Amino acid sequence: xxxxxxxxxxxxxxxxxxxxxxxxxxxxxxxxxxxxxxxxxxxxxxxxxxxxxxxxxxxxxxxxxxxxxxxxxxxxxxxxxxxxxxxxxxxxxxxxxxxxxxxxxxxxxxxxxxxxxxxxxxxxxxxxxxxxxxxxxxxxxxxxxxxxxxxxxxxxxxxxxxxxxxxxxxxxxxxxxxxxxxxxxxxxxxxxxxxxxxxxxxxxx
Ligand SMILES: Nc1ncnc2c1ncn2[C@@H]1O[C@H](COP(=O)(O)OP(=O)(O)O)[C@@H](O)[C@H]1O
Ligand SMILES: [Mg+2]
Numbered sequence: 001x002x003x004x005x006x007x008x009x010x011x012x013x014x015x016x017x018x019x020x021x022x023x024x025x026x027x028x029x030x031x032x033x034x035x036x037x038x039x040x041x042x043x044x045x046x047x048x049x050x051x052x053x054x055x056x057x058x059x060x061x062x063x064x065x066x067x068x069x070x071x072x073x074x075x076x077x078x079x080x081x082x083x084x085x086x087x088x089x090x091x092x093x094x095x096x097x098x099x100x101x102x103x104x105x106x107x108x109x110x111x112x113x114x115x116x117x118x119x120x121x122x123x124x125x126x127x128x129x130x131x132x133x134x135x136x137x138x139x140x141x142x143x144x145x146x147x148x149x150x151x152x153x154x155x156x157x158x159x160x161x162x163x164x165x166x167x168x169x170x171x172x173x174x175x176x177x178x179x180x181x182x183x184x185x186x187x188x189x190x191x192x193x194x195x196x197x198x199x200x201x202x203x204x205x
Contacts, residue, residue, distance in 0.1 A: 107166025
């Protein structure tokens with residue numbers, strides 16, 4: 001049986017990694033198997049591409065280059081890790097995926113979202129995502145607002161507003177795939193909301 005593909009999405013600093021850590025702990029505690037990966041990265045080549053994308057000194061990088069680098073990193077991750085795991089019936093949970101490209105390169109960098117989608121689908125051979133957990137919080141309300149760690153996080157607030165708007169458009173466009181979770185101050189409460197969404201879809205128990 002083919003495994004399931006779940007992605008976590010949302011603006012910078014809204015708690016994706018925090019929630020993925022809680023989910024990983026829950027899966028281990030309850031003896032459920034899942035493969036956790038992050039984007040961009042997750043393979044040797046993808047991590048090398050990641051450092052080129054993220055490096056603050058690469059300020060001259062064009063939007064097209066950035067879009068293609070994300071897609072290249074994704075192609076490698078899908079072929080090396082994700083497809084084989086799904087083929088073994090495993091649950092794969094990815095910190096960011098195609099919707100991040102739509103939000104950041106589409107919304108943020110103003111590249112036509114249909115082009116971004118086409119490039120991503122080429123990179124992944126149209127890999128189907130079973131469920132996307134969209135942590136729906138505006139960049140202004142994000143838990144982390146001061147620490148600007150990489151080239152994309154360091155973009156101005158206009159950029160991050162466009163990213164958020166593109167996420168909202170995407171969530172409206174695909175309501176069956178994308179579940180919107182409004183995070184709470186209490187991380188545990190958000191965690192429980194996410195568990196409920198995953199249980200409702202029969203992805204975990
Ligand atoms: N519910 C919360 N309340 C307060 N701070 C939080 C909450 N969730 C996450 N954080 C903090 O916000 C920061 C960003 O969270 P992180 O999980 O790294 O976000 P992301 O992966 O979406 O960028 C971290 O310092 C984290 O500890
Ligand atoms: Mg993170």
